[in-house]
Every structure is written in structure tokens, then in C-alpha cells.
Amino acid sequence: MPGKPTLDFWFEFASTYSYPAALRIGALARQRGVSLRWRPFLLGPVFKAQGWHNSPFNIYPAKGRYMWRDLERICDGLRIPFVRPTVFPQNTILASRVALVALAEAWGEQFCRAVYAAEFGEGRDIGLPETVVAVLAALGQDADVVIEQAQTDENKIRLRRNTEEAQALGIFGAPSFVAADGELFWGNDRLDAAIEWARR
Amino acid sequence: MPGKPTLDFWFEFASTYSYPAALRIGALARQRGVSLRWRPFLLGPVFKAQGWHNSPFNIYPAKGRYMWRDLERICDGLRIPFVRPTVFPQNTILASRVALVALAEAWGEQFCRAVYAAEFGEGRDIGLPETVVAVLAALGQDADVVIEQAQTDENKIRLRRNTEEAQALGIFGAPSFVAADGELFWGNDRLDAAIEWARR
Numbered sequence: 131m132p133g134k135p136t137l138d139f140w141f142e143f144a145s146t147y148s149y150p151a152a153l154r155i156g157a158l159a160r161q162r163g164v165s166l167r168w169r170p171f172l173l174g175p176v177f178k179a180q181g182w183h184n185s186p187f188n189i190y191p192a193k194g195r196y197m198w199r200d201l202e203r204i205c206d207g208l209r210i211p212f213v214r215p216t217v218f219p220q221n222t223i224l225a226s227r228v229a230l231v232a233l234a235e236a237w238g239e240q241f242c243r244a245v246y247a248a249e250f251g252e253g254r255d256i257g258l259p260e261t262v263v264a265v266l267a268a269l270g271q272d273a274d275v276v277i278e279q280a281q282t283d284e285n286k287i288r289l290r291r292n293t294e295e296a297q298a299l300g301i302f303g304a305p306s307f308v309a310a311d312g313e314l315f316w317g318n319d320r321l322d323a324a325i326e327w328a329r330r
Numbered sequence: 331m332p333g334k335p336t337l338d339f340w341f342e343f344a345s346t347y348s349y350p351a352a353l354r355i356g357a358l359a360r361q362r363g364v365s366l367r368w369r370p371f372l373l374g375p376v377f378k379a380q381g382w383h384n385s386p387f388n389i390y391p392a393k394g395r396y397m398w399r400d401l402e403r404i405c406d407g408l409r410i411p412f413v414r415p416t417v418f419p420q421n422t423i424l425a426s427r428v429a430l431v432a433l434a435e436a437w438g439e440q441f442c443r444a445v446y447a448a449e450f451g452e453g454r455d456i457g458l459p460e461t462v463v464a465v466l467a468a469l470g471q472d473a474d475v476v477i478e479q480a481q482t483d484e485n486k487i488r489l490r491r492n493t494e495e496a497q498a499l500g501i502f503g504a505p506s507f508v509a510a511d512g513e514l515f516w517g518n519d520r521l522d523a524a525i526e527w528a529r530r
Contacts, residue, residue: 180390180392180393190380190502192380192500192501192502193380193502193503195500196500196502196514196516199514200515200516200520203523207523300392300395300396301392302390302392302393302396303393314396314399315400316396316400317519319517319519320400323403323407
């Protein structure tokens with residue numbers, strides 16, 4: 131008997147299109163019987179390897195203008211709130227490290243969704259430690275304890291390894307989805323195709 | 331009584347994702363009661379304005395590898411043939427000029443679909459004049475007469491104007507779709523959303 135199909139969800143908190151993906155992937159995967167692994171990574175090193183020292187949406191203004199409008203339309207369609215943050219892209223290192231701690235426990239998905247909702251649903255700056263603290267507090271977590279765990283060398287290395295693994299998998303943007311056979315899908319608009327691929 | 335909704339379909343023959351869009355947009359628009367304008371333009375000047383002197387799929391290899399695989403999956407899903415052309419991107423100036431002549435007559439859509447089918451369905455080089463001639467001949471057109479019309483200064487200027495208009499509309503890639511109110515959609519995966527927007 132084959133095991134339950136699995137799918138790795140590679141996301142970066144600074145990634146705009148990861149926001150709608152993060153908000154809908156959990157329910158969709160459960161509905162379709164796919165077991166999900168949330169894999170935070172950093173786009174910075176990936177972009178630097180492509181010669182970009184900023185978000186491509188800032189480097190290419192026409193593309194950036196379009197993306198914000200497109201994201202607004204997508205959020206409207208999904209009936210999820212959207213507020214364009216004044217800071218973009220945001221520093222996501224602390225939030226990503228905390229996500230790794232959270233994902234080793236039962237509240238990982240909830241934390242990741244809450245970070246995205248703060249950033250793109252309310253326009254807050256998740257690069258500020260106080261925003262991460264507020265998200266943790268709202269989830270009933272002891273922020274001091276969690277952040278101490280997040281800032282250990284061991285955990286920092288874990289995030290770096292995730293980023294290296296993402297690059298080795300051929301990932302060049304977020305969100306990305308990788309099936310057990312290595313098949314790669316990129317973009318919120320490939321989420322459904324990725325789930326179906328995992329179920330084949 | 332409001333008129334029939336309209337949508338402009340901006341395409342470039344060198345654009346990979348324009349291939350599935352071009353093959354399905356005609357039937358979809360007719361089905362949904364949307365009147366379509368086929369608008370060929372050149373991506374070269376648009377990319378140069380963004381600092382690219384080649385296709386981004388060649389400049390960024392990880393993105394390029396992904397795109398070819400993604401396109402293959404999309405064509406599989408639509409049950410349309412796909413053969414990766416050895417030449418990429420292709421020189422599309424002659425084919426685009428001929429498209430403008432064809433689109434002023436009744437066989438424009440048919441010609442555009444045939445060019446895309448030759449390039450990405452059979453892997454042929456549409457940059458070779460003999461490929462354009464063969465496509466014209468297969469449609470029962472007098473290739474010599476059509477190409478002479480295509481190469482007039484007036485027609486060359488028309489293509490240049492299309493490209494300038496595309497840039498003025500905020501277009502930065504292909505395929506793009508622009509509704510009568512100026513709303514812009516980019517990519518084969520936004521085709522359905524663009525059709526629905528036009529019908530609002």
C-alpha cells in the first residue's frame with residue numbers, strides 16, 4: 131500500500147505571492163489528502179546568485195507595479211485582506227528562524243499564517259522584532275523562550291541548510307512546491323497543479 | 331445597451347507561454363462573448379529597456395530549466411503538441427510583420443496559431459524566411475505578395491508603434507491581456523481572469 135502523498139512547501143516571508151499560497155495551502159492539502167512539509171528559506175542568497183541585490187519587483191518597476199495590482203486582485207478573489215506594506219522587501223531572518231522552531235512543534239502552520247497575515251493583510255513590518263513578539267504573544271507563546279531557541283547557532287544553521295537545499299533543488303523563487311519525486315512547481319498559481327502531481 | 335466586451339491580446343512569437351495562450355484564446359473568447367484584438371509586438375526593445383539583451387530564460391538558467399519543464403506540463407494538460415526548439419529565442423520580426431498583414435484580413439488568427447504551432451509544436455525555426463513562406467503556403471496564401479506587403483515601410487512602422495504602445499500600457503512580458511478600461515493581465519495563467527474582467 132503506498133503511503134500518504136507528500137509535498138514540500140518552500141516559502142519565504144518576504145515573498146508576496148507566498149501570502150495567498152500560505153493562507154490556502156493547508157486546507158487544500160488536507161482536503162486532497164496530501165501531507166505537507168512547510169520549508170522556510172531565504173530568497174536573499176538565491177537572488178544574489180542570480181545577480182540581484184534587491185527584489186526583482188523593485189529592480190524592474192513595470193513588473194513591480196503589475197505585481198502589486200495582481201496580488202490585490204488575487205486577494206480580492208480569495209476574500210483575504212490585503213494591505214501593501216510600506217517596507218518591501220522585509221527582513222525575514224528572525225521570523226524564519228522562529229518558524230523553524232514553531233514547525234518542530236504543533237503551532238508551526240498557525241505561526242506562518244499569522245506572520246503573512248501581519249505583513250500583507252495588515253501591512254505591518256515583520257522585520258521588527260516587536261512584530262514577531264506580538265505574533266507569538268497572540269498565539270499564546272512565550273516570546274522570550276521561543277526567540278532564544280530561534281537564535282541558537284544550531285537553529286541558524288538549520289535555516290542556512292534549508293536555503294542551500296532549496297537552491298540544490300533548482301528553486302529560484304517563492305512560493306515553490308516540490309513533490310516526493312523532485313518535480314518542481316513555482317508560484318501561487320501552480321499550487322493546485324502541485325497538489326495534484328503529489329497525488330498521482 | 332453596452333457593446334460587446336473587448337480584450338487586447340498582446341503577444342510575441344518568441345514567447346514560450348504565448349504558445350498555449352494563442353492556441354486557446356480564440357475559442358475561449360468566442361465562448362465567453364468577448365471580442366478579441368490580436369496585437370503582435372516585439373519583446374526585444376521591452377527587455378532592452380529592462381537591461382536584458384537576451385531572454386531572461388537564457389540569462390537565468392534555473393528559471394529557464396523550470397520554464398521548459400513547466401511549458402511541457404501545460405501542453406500535456408491541454409493536449410497540444412510540444413517540441414522544444416533548438417533555437418531560442420527566435421528572430422520574430424518577419425513573422426510579426428506578416429501577422430500584421432494577416433490580421434488586417436480574415437486569416438490573421440489562423441496565421442498566428444500556425445506560426446506558434448510550427449515553432450513550439452514542431453520545434454521549427456520561424457526566424458528562417460522559408461518557414462514563414464511554408465506557413466503562408468499551407469494557408470493557401472501567395473507568400474511573395476504577402477511578404478512584399480509585410481516589408482513595406484508603412485507596415486514596419488506599424489509594428490514599431492505596437493511595441494511602443496505595449497510599453498506605454500505597462501507591458502513588460504508576453505502574453506499580456508489588456509481590457510478596455512486599461513486593466514493589465516500578464517501570463518498564460520491569467521487568460522481566464524482577463525476574459526472574465528473584460529466581461530464585467
